[in-house]
Amino acid sequence: xxxxxxxxxxxxxxxxxxxxxxxxxxxxxxxxxxxxxxxxxxxxxxxxxxxxxxxxxxxxxxxxxxxxxxxxxxxxxxxxxxxxxxxxxxxxxxxxxxxxxxxxxxxxxxxxxxxxxxxxxxxxxxxxxxxxxxxxxxxxxxxxxxxxxxxxxxxxxxxxxxxxxxxxxxxxxxxxxxxxxxx
Numbered sequence: 001x002x003x004x005x006x007x008x009x010x011x012x013x014x015x016x017x018x019x020x021x022x023x024x025x026x027x028x029x030x031x032x033x034x035x036x037x038x039x040x041x042x043x044x045x046x047x048x049x050x051x052x053x054x055x056x057x058x059x060x061x062x063x064x065x066x067x068x069x070x071x072x073x074x075x076x077x078x079x080x081x082x083x084x085x086x087x088x089x090x091x092x093x094x095x096x097x098x099x100x101x102x103x104x105x106x107x108x109x110x111x112x113x114x115x116x117x118x119x120x121x122x123x124x125x126x127x128x129x130x131x132x133x134x135x136x137x138x139x140x141x142x143x144x145x146x147x148x149x150x151x152x153x154x155x156x157x158x159x160x161x162x163x164x165x166x167x168x169x170x171x172x173x174x175x176x177x178x179x180x181x182x183x
Contacts, residue, residue: 010131013058013061013063014066015067015127017050017053017054017058017062018066018069018070018073020049020050021047021050021051021066021070022047022070022073024047024049025045025046025070025073025074025182026052027046027048028043028044028045028046028047029043031044032044042143042146042150043150044150044153044154044156045119045151045153045154046153046157047070048093048112048115048119048175049154049157049158050066051063051066051070051090051097052064052097052108052111052112052115052154052158053096053158053161053162053165054066055097055098055101055178056101056162057165060101060102061097063094063097063098064094064098067090067091067093067094068087068090069122070074070086070090070097071083071086071087071090074086075087081130084130085123085130086127088122088123088125088126089118089120089122089123089126090119090122091120091122092118092119092121092122093115093116093118093119093122094115095118096114096115096118097111097114097115099122100114100115107155108155108158108159108162109151109152109155109159110155112152112154112155112158113147113148113152113155114151115151116147116148116150116151116154117144117147117148117151119147120129120140120144120146120147121142124136124137124139124140124143150180
């Protein structure tokens with residue numbers, strides 16, 4: 001499961017990835033204050049870029065561990081309900097993302113959109129159970145629209161980030177002396 005030479009190196013990479021996910025969650029909270037949909041708990045999902053990067057650059061078990069640790073951080077900082085909602089959205093989103101990465105050659109933007117919809121669906125189901133009411137499902141059309149927008153945002157950011165990492169860390173150059181971008 002450890003893709004690195006030493007456990008210490010793996011632990012440090014995972015720590016940096018978790019810290020980056022937490023920092024992006026904090027930035028996202030500040031950005032959400034200025035969005036018109038923030039009153040409904042809508043977020044962009046910037047920290048999901050870190051999860052998808054871990055899935056692509058490390059391995060799926062590491063990405064899953066980051067998903068769970070991110071939800072634990074939410075539970076510690078925002079309360080148990082927020083942590084449960086984070087986990088109830090994060091697990092389905094991770095499973096869909098992992099399935100799409102393994103079985104298709106879909107674009108990162110499409111995978112981000114479908115994962116965002118899965119995240120929202122998991123959270124709606126969990127909120128219905130927590131509230132003991134089906135009425136939270138009425139938010140679904142609005143949340144699907146915002147999931148599509150947030151999926152596009154995270155997919156575009158992931159594309160840009162992977163191209164930058166490719167240029168920085170991969171020395172596979174084409175005939176023009178430029179790095180070959182990821183597919």
